[in-house]
Amino acid sequence: MRRSCIVLLSALLVVACRERPADRDREADRRRESRASRAASEELVIRQTIALTNQTALRLDLEYAAGRLDVEPASDGVLAELDLRFSSEEHRPTIDFDSTSTSPTLWIHSPKRRNDNVDLDRLRDNHWRLKLSPQIPITFDIEGGAFDALLDFSGLKVASLNLDVGAGELDIEFREPNPETPNLRINSGAASIDARGLCYANFRSFIFNGGAGKSDLSFDGDYQGEGEVEMNFGVGVNSVALSRALGVRVRKEGSFLSPISLRDFVKQGDTYYSENYDTAQSKLDFYIKMGVGHTSIRWIK
16 A cells, blocks of 8 residues: 555656646746736836926936936927836836926936835836927936937037946937037946047037946047047947047056057157147047056047
8 A cells, every 4th residue: 555655646746747847838928928918008108398488598317227218309499308108107207397497407317216126127118208408508417227328419509418327328429519618427337338429519528437338439520629538448448539630639547458559649758649739720638547448549531
């Protein structure tokens, strides 16, 4: 009798082991379908349009945990047009705006994290689209954790830009001259930064702090006057492209572990000068501090 029970139990265990992988597959499929269904049903949207009335300037204070961010010019007569998509109520952004002020601040913030049990895949489903007035000066303060972005400042009056991002892929564009003379600051932890038309930004000071990511910074476009550029590179690979119309001076600090490539520059002591530095009408002075990485500086053909 005892032997028969042992044989029966062994047979049951064999059957259970055979069925378990299939059961796990079915359970995994069920969970995936449940997540997909929940994501489709829970996606929420905030759409809001703020008219341009008596405002003479605007400050954008934006904090974004994760997702996709697009910024571009709005139509005339519109101060801000918002299209904010988020995956669930727990990711609903907070919006605040004082319509009585002539120089208001528009706050758009992701909710604060209440715990560490955050579904990063759901956060990446967030997509914020902002259109802002091209008619008044705007101060940009943008801070984020991990997001991809297209920041198209073409046609906007950028009075100041402070961008602080942990990770992601960011495209920054200036395709038209900026009528303001801003200070620009970009802090990147491990993000990939691709910035084009930086001379069109018409900055007087540009500070770039790069960590472990890759950066491609193109100083193309028309530039008027003189400006200063400070670049602090970490361990990434960095490329700087320069317009031939610029007079450029480069001072660098770094060890033999941080090589820099320079062509068509004249070295005087620890400083490099472009061949047209003395005669150029517009000039940029670069101070570059490098960690363990590689930086190339090239001319745009």
